[in-house]
Amino acid sequence: MGCEVHALGRTPVATPGVTFDRIDLLDTARADWNRVAAIEADFLVHAAWIAEPGAFWASPQNLEWVAASLKLLDAFTRGGGRRAVFVGTCAEYKWGPGLLEEDATPLEPSTLYGSCKAALHRMVAAAAKPLDLSYAWAHLFFPYGPGEKPGRLLSDVIRRAMRGEPVDCTEGRQIRDFIHVQDAANAICRLLASDLEGSVNIASGDARPIREVVRIAADIVGRPELIRFGALPTRPEDPACIAASVGRLRDELGFRSQYTLEAGVEATIEWWRKQNAHLRAS
Amino acid sequence: MGCEVHALGRTPVATPGVTFDRIDLLDTARADWNRVAAIEADFLVHAAWIAEPGAFWASPQNLEWVAASLKLLDAFTRGGGRRAVFVGTCAEYKWGPGLLEEDATPLEPSTLYGSCKAALHRMVAAAAKPLDLSYAWAHLFFPYGPGEKPGRLLSDVIRRAMRGEPVDCTEGRQIRDFIHVQDAANAICRLLASDLEGSVNIASGDARPIREVVRIAADIVGRPELIRFGALPTRPEDPACIAASVGRLRDELGFRSQYTLEAGVEATIEWWRKQNAHLRAS
Numbered sequence: 035m036g037c038e039v040h041a042l043g044r045t046p047v048a049t050p051g052v053t054f055d056r057i058d059l060l061d062t063a064r065a066d067w068n069r070v071a072a073i074e075a076d077f078l079v080h081a082a083w084i085a086e087p088g089a090f091w092a093s094p095q096n097l098e099w100v101a102a103s104l105k106l107l108d109a110f111t112r113g114g115g116r117r118a119v120f121v122g123t124c125a126e127y128k129w130g131p132g133l134l135e136e137d138a139t140p141l142e143p144s145t146l147y148g149s150c151k152a153a154l155h156r157m158v159a160a161a162a163k164p165l166d167l168s169y170a171w172a173h174l175f176f177p178y179g180p181g182e183k184p185g186r187l188l189s190d191v192i193r194r195a196m197r198g199e200p201v202d203c204t205e206g207r208q209i210r211d212f213i214h215v216q217d218a219a220n221a222i223c224r225l226l227a228s229d230l231e232g233s234v235n236i237a238s239g240d241a242r243p244i245r246e247v248v249r250i251a252a253d254i255v256g257r258p259e260l261i262r263f264g265a266l267p268t269r270p271e272d273p274a275c276i277a278a279s280v281g282r283l284r285d286e287l288g289f290r291s292q293y294t295l296e297a298g299v300e301a302t303i304e305w306w307r308k309q310n311a312h313l314r315a316s
Numbered sequence: 317m318g319c320e321v322h323a324l325g326r327t328p329v330a331t332p333g334v335t336f337d338r339i340d341l342l343d344t345a346r347a348d349w350n351r352v353a354a355i356e357a358d359f360l361v362h363a364a365w366i367a368e369p370g371a372f373w374a375s376p377q378n379l380e381w382v383a384a385s386l387k388l389l390d391a392f393t394r395g396g397g398r399r400a401v402f403v404g405t406c407a408e409y410k411w412g413p414g415l416l417e418e419d420a421t422p423l424e425p426s427t428l429y430g431s432c433k434a435a436l437h438r439m440v441a442a443a444a445k446p447l448d449l450s451y452a453w454a455h456l457f458f459p460y461g462p463g464e465k466p467g468r469l470l471s472d473v474i475r476r477a478m479r480g481e482p483v484d485c486t487e488g489r490q491i492r493d494f495i496h497v498q499d500a501a502n503a504i505c506r507l508l509a510s511d512l513e514g515s516v517n518i519a520s521g522d523a524r525p526i527r528e529v530v531r532i533a534a535d536i537v538g539r540p541e542l543i544r545f546g547a548l549p550t551r552p553e554d555p556a557c558i559a560a561s562v563g564r565l566r567d568e569l570g571f572r573s574q575y576t577l578e579a580g581v582e583a584t585i586e587w588w589r590k591q592n593a594h595l596r597a598s
Contacts, residue, residue, distance in 0.1 A: 062383070063345045092446050097390070097439060101344070101383040108379070149442030153435035157379055160431030164374050 040073050043082065059102045060095075067105055071113035077226055078110045078118040083151075087185030091125075096150035103154050107161075117168045118158075119226045124175045124211070124237070124276050126152040135279035136173070136233035144271075159232070170225050175237035175278050179215035179298060180305035188212075188299065191248050192306050195255040202265035206245030209275040211237040214298035217291045224289055230282070237278030238291050250299050322355050325364065341384045342377075349387055353395035359508055360392045360400040365433075369467030378432035385436050389443075399450045400440075401508045406457045406493070406519070406558050408434040417561035418455065418515035426553075441514070452507050457519035457560050461497035461580060462587035470494075470581065473530050474588050477537040484547035488527030491557040493519040496580035499573045506571055512564070519560030520573050532581050 039052045046054050055073070057065050059082055080103060084095045103120075110118065125148030126141050127134040141156070143149045155171050162169050182189040194201045213221075213236065221236045245263055252258045283289050293301065321334045328336050337355070339347050341364055362385060366377045385402075392400065407430030408423050409416040423438070425431045437453050444451050464471040476483045495503075495518065503518045527545055534540045565571050575583065 062387075063349075067345075094390075094393075094443060094446055097386045097443055100435075100439065101386045104379045104383045105344075108376075111376075143442070146439075146442045146446055149438050153439045156431050156438075157382065157428075157435045160425070160428045161376060161379055164376055164428055 037077065040075065042070065059106060060098055062098075062102050062105050065102075065105070067109040070106065070109035074113045075110060076114070076116050078106075078115055079121070079222060079226055080106060080118065081121040081222075082106075083121070084147075085183075087183060091145045091147045093146070096146050100150050100154050104157070107158070107165075111165050111167060115167070117226065117229075119170050119172055119222055120154070120158060121222065122151045122155050122171050122173045122233075123148060124173055124235070124278065126155060126173060129273040129276055131275050133277050133279040134173075134235065136235060136282055138279075144273075155233075162231075168229060168231060170228070170230050171233045172222055172225060173233060173235045173237075173278075174218060175211040175213055175235065175276065177215045177218045178212050179302050181215070182302070187244065188247070188251060188302060189306075191251050191261075192255060192303055195252050195257045195260050196303075196306060196310065198257065199260065200265075201248070201252065201261050203245070203248055203261060203263050204266045204268045204272075205264050206243060206248055207268075207274070208244050208272055209241050209277055210244055210247075211239070211241040211276065211278045212247060212295060212298075213238045213291065214293035214301070217293055217298075220292070221283060221287070221289050224287055228287055230286055234282045234287065235278040235280055236283065237280055238293075238295065239278060239280035239284070240291075240295055241275070241277035242295065247295065247299070250296055251303065254300050254303050319359065322357065324352065341388060342380055344380075344384050344387050347384075347387070349391040352388065352391035356395045357392060358396070358398050360388075360397055361403070361504060361508055362388060362400065363403040363504075364388075365403070366429075367465075369465060373427045373429050375428070378428050382432050382436050386439070389440070389447075393447050393449060397449065399508065399511075401452050401454055401504055402436070402440060403504065404433045404437050404453050404455050404515075405430060406455055406517070406560065408437060408455060411555040411558055413557050415559050415561040416455075416517065418517060418564055420561075426555075437515075444513075450511060450513060452510070452512050453515045454504055454507060455515060455517045455519075455560075456500060457493040457495055457517065457558070459497045459500045460494050461584050463497070464584070469526065470529070470533060470584060471588075473533050473543075474537060474585055477534050477539045477542050478585075478588060478592065480539065481542065482547075483530070483534065483543050485527070485530055485543060485545050486548045486550045486554075487546050488525060488530055489550075489556070490526050490554055491523050491559055492526055492529075493521070493523040493558065493560045494529060494577060494580075495520045495573065496575035496583070499575055499580075502574070503565060503569070503571050506569055510569055512568055516564045516569065517560040517562055518565065519562055520575075520577065521560060521562035521566070522573075522577055523557070523559035524577060529577065529581070532578055533585065536582050536585050 041047045084090045128140045128142035141152045178188045323329045366372045410422045410424035423434045460470045
């Protein structure tokens, strides 16, 4: 797009060509919102939220992120902002056996995380016209890939298998749509540059049982015998299927994933191998 | 209830026995939330919101009130708060011809005001358990009565009729549930003292066409000839019917209105007469 890019956050980014502005969005009282407005950004991608594995589902900090997001939106529009993409979640939808589809599946979240994202979503949708804002809401499904934090499925499976430790799993019959982080980022950038309005699922469209994802990872690591399906109990509140309709993403946005699940998992394992090599070398 | 009562706000209240704490909730950055927490209130009624006649429906300030409400909720729970009543609105519901009913009528607001109230509502509902909070959500319908601001239906009709000026109205076929402000306040207090959870409509249960309400007021003022129904066009977005089911309020809370519509309008006119007498005397 040939844009001047600013990244706002607590942790500096070292991406070439990106101006980093240090701000703790969550500290709504002390954050310098006028400085954010003064950037006079035309476009906004809002991807900041609590994401601590496990904890994020029910943490009261989700409420604080709604307040922080409203401050960010206010600063952005005061600065003349015209177009925004908000990163939402598949957890806003009423989960069920079929494909989750924008404008068809009801927003009936089962978690505080999903409720807070959906609440912000509804407010943005209602405020867009009075704020003269063009917006899209990206329902992000299950991103994975290089840089993933420990405590999430693939990072844990890969690291344990690489260390030669047993990998205890549930039966893994739950179906999930995983999308490689680079594909997710590309889709969000393309969405930002488009004039598509409203909800768009960001997903691969290739939902699989978790056991298949785990097996692919263990096979590539070369330690399939370490996987112990059924060693952990299936949590009754864990939904059987979270699968995305990608019609809008594909047909209206013209987006195609670059990574198959197999290639994406392989690239992720490659990244972990390099991390380990760095650790051994240092 | 025999409670120590604190009122938080920008404008001092002179109610005997009430401690006033000056705070601008909307100035979330500078408001002293620790001072709010330090009150260590057990109970909270949150009735603050933008209410400027006309403007409140679509003002972006509705978003700021959501952020302010989240800060207030945080301060209240940090201070050990146990039970809260939030004043919501009939504008959260999907408006339609039947009675609007808690847990049956979908929350599908048509306005930014309704969307923001509903967004907060959903967040409070989802956060109550993690916050260990008992809460009720009061869907307030159309309050009227002494002290009403100019720019609202009854205050304008009464004042114009008392001044002998023509009162231009729409056809006034729209049905609305009006509740006297004292009845609304009593219902909210009783709700706070109860352990009822979730949504409760705060309404009279006696919905009437607006033309009937206007006629009652003009008759009591003694100037029915000043009313000109049809002088103003009916706005197409104005819903035909906003009427409340009061089953929960009546049967589960055991609440009965003290004012009939006729008695409530009469009391309101009496208040305006006193205001005018004061003005003339001063």
